[in-house]
Amino acid sequence: MQRKANILTVLILAGVVLGVLIGHFILWDPGLMLLDPAERSERIQQNTGWWHAAGDFILMRPLKLIAMPLIFTSVLIGVTGVGDPKRLGVLGGATLVFYLATMIFAVTLGVTLGATLKPGDGVSEDLRAAAATVGEQHLGQRGLDDPGQQDLGSAWRQILELMIPDNFVGAIVNEHFLSIITVTIVMGIGLLIAGPRGRPFIAVVESLHEALMILVRALLWIMPLGVMFLVAWSVGSMGLANLAGALGKYAGIVALGLGIHMFVTLPLVLWLVGRVNPYKYMWQMRPALFTAFGTASSMATLPVTIESATNLGGCSKRSAGIVLPLGATVNMDGTALYQGIAVIFMFQAFGYDLHFAQYLAIVLTATLAAVGAAGIPAGGLVTTIIIISAVNSTLAAGDPTIPALPLAAAIGLILPVDRILDMCRTSVNIWGDATGARIITRLAPDDVEEKEKAFS
Ligand code: ASP
Numbered sequence: 001m002q003r004k005a006n007i008l009t010v011l012i013l014a015g016v017v018l019g020v021l022i023g024h025f026i027l028w029d030p031g032l033m034l035l036d037p038a039e040r041s042e043r044i045q046q047n048t049g050w051w052h053a054a055g056d057f058i059l060m061r062p063l064k065l066i067a068m069p070l071i072f073t074s075v076l077i078g079v080t081g082v083g084d085p086k087r088l089g090v091l092g093g094a095t096l097v098f099y100l101a102t103m104i105f106a107v108t109l110g111v112t113l114g115a116t117l118k119p120g121d122g123v124s125e126d127l128r129a130a131a132a133t134v135g136e137q138h139l140g141q142r143g144l145d146d147p148g149q150q151d152l153g154s155a156w157r158q159i160l161e162l163m164i165p166d167n168f169v170g171a172i173v174n175e176h177f178l179s180i181i182t183v184t185i186v187m188g189i190g191l192l193i194a195g196p197r198g199r200p201f202i203a204v205v206e207s208l209h210e211a212l213m214i215l216v217r218a219l220l221w222i223m224p225l226g227v228m229f230l231v232a233w234s235v236g237s238m239g240l241a242n243l244a245g246a247l248g249k250y251a252g253i254v255a256l257g258l259g260i261h262m263f264v265t266l267p268l269v270l271w272l273v274g275r276v277n278p279y280k281y282m283w284q285m286r287p288a289l290f291t292a293f294g295t296a297s298s299m300a301t302l303p304v305t306i307e308s309a310t311n312l313g314g315c316s317k318r319s320a321g322i323v324l325p326l327g328a329t330v331n332m333d334g335t336a337l338y339q340g341i342a343v344i345f346m347f348q349a350f351g352y353d354l355h356f357a358q359y360l361a362i363v364l365t366a367t368l369a370a371v372g373a374a375g376i377p378a379g380g381l382v383t384t385i386i387i388i389s390a391v392n393s394t395l396a397a398g399d400p401t402i403p404a405l406p407l408a409a410a411i412g413l414i415l416p417v418d419r420i421l422d423m424c425r426t427s428v429n430i431w432g433d434a435t436g437a438r439i440i441t442r443l444a445p446d447d448v449e450e451k452e453k454a455f456s
Helices: 004-029 030-034 035-081 083-117 125-141 150-165 168-173 179-221 223-238 245-276 278-284 288-297 296-309 317-330 333-349 356-372 379-398 405-444 448-454
Strands: none
Touching: 004 245, 004 288, 030 035, 030 296, 030 379, 035 083, 035 125, 035 179, 035 223, 035 288, 035 296, 035 317, 083 179, 083 245, 083 317, 083 356, 083 405, 125 405, 150 179, 150 288, 150 356, 150 379, 168 179, 179 296, 223 288, 223 405, 245 278, 245 333, 245 405, 278 288, 278 405, 288 296, 288 405, 296 317, 296 405, 317 405, 333 356, 333 379, 333 405, 356 379, 379 405
16 A cells, blocks of 8 residues: 555656646746736636646546535544544534634734735835736636625625535535535434434445545546646746746745644644654645645545545544544635735735734634635635725724725735645645544544444
């Protein structure tokens, strides 16, 4: 198994490197920088669209296809495996506390780095002007030109609506993963209470789960190719040249924050609370971390995260089954950290003076915005709007004459480097989930005997 995993790692790494080379040398055309922003994005689409489509067909779509039923099977197996609803409550509570604490820590680190290293100082007038056109186009395409829908109150409401759905089939059709998780947990508790009469259904779900995992393992071998296409597309449509200058400084600070969280903070927590060698575990989780980097989607990565955690990383099925699907939907340390820095960058770039009240607003709302972000590419970019509107209102509360930050220009400013940062923050998101699963394994080891008891 170890040998296969090593071969796969080499292949995926080769996919990443090849993707960067193809993207930079073949797909990216430096002449594009001379065009106006609207024409540039059209030309980029022409040059690279095909590569994105190939990655989508080879990797993203199959993974997402498997993720949906896998959430159902793994959460159900996890819940019924734990057996006792009271223990389930403890486990769920511990998971949520862990997720919330690490996210708050991540965003605080992001805000500290943003406030001290000042990524937004030195953004030129030209860059701001170009950003407005790009941002308007982007928000228009995504139907986000009415920022009123993205305020704090509606964000809470949306999360609650997802947690308490009124139509299970609707939740599946609309890919509301959080709804699917809550429904499955409740269903699992029902099956536990049903005792022996619940058993046949669980046996069916267990065999479906096995079949899905076999498919995931097969899919892993196509991954290097899919990753190559997606990385080539992202480098080819961004242009590594964008990583120089003001945007480069911003991207560098986000990368620094993500690096500290990934290689220092979470390993420390894992070592202290989980009592495992964190770097060894990180190495075991490499297929999932690479998939996250290639796809920029926690949700598409979920099947591989579950596979790596249970097969290589020593997590129990019970813990991984519940903690990982929940993590892929609500736990986003990397996103929270990035949002903290991104929002500070935007305000600084447009010459606003931020103080403690605004930093506090960012910490509080970024945590919520990260919970609410979908585990899909650029999911976190969209919910950044919630934080911007919260900061705008704290600024206006201090001085009503301060105009609101121009939303389209602010979003447009960070767009050119957003995909590459998305790839990095998604890897950190997955690492956060994996850390949770390993720690919770201590609370919920797989214990066959106990399960037998629950159904006798
Ligand atoms: N792409 C991220 C994820 O799937 C979310 C984000 O955009 O930050 O985890």
